[in-house]
C-alpha cells in the first residue's frame with residue numbers, strides 16, 4: 001500500500017481563506033477588526049519565525065496583529081504586567097505567549113495569568129477543564145488542526161481505535177480528549193509504556209507527538225491506518241517528524257508529511273480561534 005499524503009498546507013490555506021471571509025463580515029457588522037496579541041520573549045530563531053508567520057497570517061485574514069518582542073532577560077513581573085494590560089485591552093480578542101519561554105520565567109504562572117476568554121492557545125487550565133467536560137472554550141491549535149485533518153479522512157470517527165503517542169499538556173492530552181469527544185476508543189502511550197508497538201499496531205489512527213525523530217517505525221503501523229505526525233525535529237538530515245515517513249507511507253492508508261502536514265494547521269487554527277473569540281466577545285455568531 002502507498003498512503004495518501006494529507007496536504008496540511010492546502011487544508012490550512014482553505015481554513016484561513018474561510019476565516020478571512022468571515023472576518024470581513026464581522027468587520028462590516030461590528031465596525032472593528034478582531035485583534036490578536038502575540039508575545040515573544042528572547043531570540044529563539046524558530047520561535048521568531050513562528051511569531052512572524054502568525055503576524056502575517058493575522059493580517060492576511062483582515063485582523064489586527066499586536067506584536068510584543070521582549071528581550072531574553074525580561075523578568076516574570078514585566079511579562080505578567082504586559083499580560084495584565086492585554087487582558088484589559090478591549091481591542092485584543094486573543095493573547096498568545098510564544099513557547100518555550102526562557103528558563104528563568106515560570107511559564108505556568110504566565111499561562112495562568114491570561115484571561116481564559118482571550119486564551120486562543122487554549123493552554124489555560126480553565127480551557128483544559130472546559131475541553132475535558134465538553135464545555136465551550138478554546139482548544140489548543142495543534143490538536144485542533146490534527147482533528148480537522150483526521151475528519152477529512154474519516155468523516156465518522158466514532159468507534160475507531162486511536163492511539164496518541166505522547167502525553168504533553170499542549171498536544172497529547174488535548175488530542176486524546178478531542179478524539180474521545182468524537183467517540184473514538186482512545187489510548188495514550190508514552191515513555192513508560194511497556195509495549196508501544198503492541199498498541200500502535202492495533203490502531204486505526206496514530207497521532208505521534210513524542211518529540212523523538214522517526215520514533216514510530218513503519219512496522220508499528222496497521223495496514224491502512226491514518227498517521228498524523230506532530231513532530232518537528234531538526235536533524236542533520238533536515239526537518240523530520242516523529243514517524244519514519246518513508247516506511248510508514250508504505251503501510252498507512254493516509255499520512256501527514258513533515259513539513260507541510262500538521263504545522264501549517266497550527267497557525268490556521270490560531271486565526272480561527274481568534275475570530276471565534278472576537279465573535280463571542282461581541283455576541284456575534286461565529287460562522288465557519
Ligand SMILES: Nc1nc2c(c(=O)[nH]1)N[C@@H](CN(C=O)c1ccc(C(=O)N[C@@H](CCC(=O)O)C(=O)O)cc1)CN2
Pocket residue numbers: 046050096097098099100121141142232239258259260261262263264265266267
Ligand atoms: N504559544 C504557543 N507556542 C508554541 C506553539 C503554540 O501552538 N502556541 N506551537 C509550537 C510552535 N508553533 C507555533 O507556535 C508552530 C510550529 C510549527 C509550525 C509549522 O508550520 N511548521 C512547518 C515547518 C516550519 C519549519 O521549518 O520550522 C511545517 O510543519 O510544515 C507552525 C507553528 C511551539 N510553541
